[in-house]
Amino acid sequence: MNIDPFLQGLVPEMTAWRQDFHAHPEIAWEERRSSACITQLLTEFGYEVTTGLAGTGVVGTLRRGGGKSVMLRADMDALAMTEAAPERPHRSLHPGCMHGCGHDGHMAMLLGAAKALVREPGLSGTIHLLFQPAEENEAGARRLVEEGLFQRFPSDAVFGLHNWPGLPAGVMAVRPGPMMASCDLFEIGLSGKGAHAAMPHLGQDVVLAAAQLVSALQAIVARQIDPLDSAVVSVTQIEAGSTWNVMPASALLRGTARALKAETRAFLAQRIEEIASTQAQAAGLHLSWRYDQRYPPTVNSRAEALIAREAAALVVGEAHVQDDVAPSMGAEDFAFLLAERPGAYAWLGAGKAGAAGLHNESYDFNDAILAIGAQWWVRVAKLVCRNEPV
Numbered sequence: 001m002n003i004d005p006f007l008q009g010l011v012p013e014m015t016a017w018r019q020d021f022h023a024h025p026e027i028a029w030e031e032r033r034s035s036a037c038i039t040q041l042l043t044e045f046g047y048e049v050t051t052g053l054a055g056t057g058v059v060g061t062l063r064r065g066g067g068k069s070v071m072l073r074a075d076m077d078a079l080a081m082t083e084a085a086p087e088r089p090h091r092s093l094h095p096g097c098m099h100g101c102g103h104d105g106h107m108a109m110l111l112g113a114a115k116a117l118v119r120e121p122g123l124s125g126t127i128h129l130l131f132q133p134a135e136e137n138e139a140g141a142r143r144l145v146e147e148g149l150f151q152r153f154p155s156d157a158v159f160g161l162h163n164w165p166g167l168p169a170g171v172m173a174v175r176p177g178p179m180m181a182s183c184d185l186f187e188i189g190l191s192g193k194g195a196h197a198a199m200p201h202l203g204q205d206v207v208l209a210a211a212q213l214v215s216a217l218q219a220i221v222a223r224q225i226d227p228l229d230s231a232v233v234s235v236t237q238i239e240a241g242s243t244w245n246v247m248p249a250s251a252l253l254r255g256t257a258r259a260l261k262a263e264t265r266a267f268l269a270q271r272i273e274e275i276a277s278t279q280a281q282a283a284g285l286h287l288s289w290r291y292d293q294r295y296p297p298t299v300n301s302r303a304e305a306l307i308a309r310e311a312a313a314l315v316v317g318e319a320h321v322q323d324d325v326a327p328s329m330g331a332e333d334f335a336f337l338l339a340e341r342p343g344a345y346a347w348l349g350a351g352k353a354g355a356a357g358l359h360n361e362s363y364d365f366n367d368a369i370l371a372i373g374a375q376w377w378v379r380v381a382k383l384v385c386r387n388e389p390v
């Protein structure tokens with residue numbers, strides 16, 4: 001591990017920030033306390049600070065002469081879930097809200113990097129540190145883009161980092177191309193004529209049609225997507241009926257579709273609708289339909305993925321960088337920033353024995369990786385904004 005002594009010395013401070021954020025989690029769009037803490041610290045460090053971006057977002061800007069500009073992004077929001085760790089000294093003080101995805105650690109690592117970057121010699125360029133609201137479900141990054149993020153803060157490249165409990169602590173993973181999938185939601189309503197359960201011929205069986213539809217939808221990925229491409233169609237909810245001797249008049253199915261490529265994503269949307277429509281027609285049922293396009297795939301550009309990779313190798317060592325890691329079918333709203341600018345999104349191994357995964361009620365960010373993440377940020381900034389070799 002190659003951590004600068006100054007950053008190593010910041011570990012107690014980063015840990016304190018991280019645990020303070022953990023104790024005071026805030027859900028999407030409500031990150032007011034986090035935003036205020038970040039604003040205060042960035043101002044103390046000497047950054048030019050812009051607040052109120054998409055509500056609670058903050059950008060700290062460091063200008064060091066001419067050269068490239070880079071945006072480094074941390075997310076700020078917590079999850080609407082209750083933490084199950086009553087013995088944890090820094091447990092959430094807000095029931096029903098918890099930093100279950102480690103965004104508390106993401107903020108602390110970028111703040112550590114912020115404090116280190118102001119004293120870095122050899123930087124030439126502009127560094128924008130983006131603290132982003134509402135990553136979970138709410139597409140805070142999309143709102144930032146719509147509100148002119150890159151017009152206000154011109155950036156040649158954007159970088160993102162997520163802690164990853166599935167990888168051992170001290171390992172980093174980043175690859176050119178897709179890192180995470182798209183995420184879309186669908187809702188299919190089937191309605192017809194209900195009947196006595198003993199006289200099915202007098203009605204139209206929406207339960208049978210719903211069951212057949214679930215099977216038919218599975219054939220999209222199994223039979224119509226290239227086996228070397230990746231996609232998921234999951235039906236996760238079926239609602240129908242209220243008792244055992246009445247055939248209901250309506251059924252509702254909900255689910256999610258995921259893909260690593262834009263064209264596969266579009267194909268899934270088209271086929272799900274066609275199959276639902278055909279099945280409803282065959283059963284003589286009325287179809288209602290809603291398809292909600294949430295997050296596009298998170299796709300790294302080649303040159304920036306190589307910068308992220310080089311930065312990782314400088315920090316954790318060549319042997320601990322995985323550049324052939326399989327993408328995740330989870331989704332990430334950093335995709336909206338990557339759709340606008342070249343960039344890369346990397347995973348920072350956070351694994352420790354027996355620890356809970358992301359979005360688990362017992363999860364806690366692994367403070368042992370704070371210095372690694374902060375050092376990676378510093379390396380990325382130096383690789384992009386340099387007037388001398390690193």
Ligand SMILES: [Zn+2]
Nearest residue numbers: 101136358359
């Ligand atoms: Zn999450």
Ligand SMILES: [Zn+2]
Nearest residue numbers: 101102103162
């Ligand atoms: Zn997350």
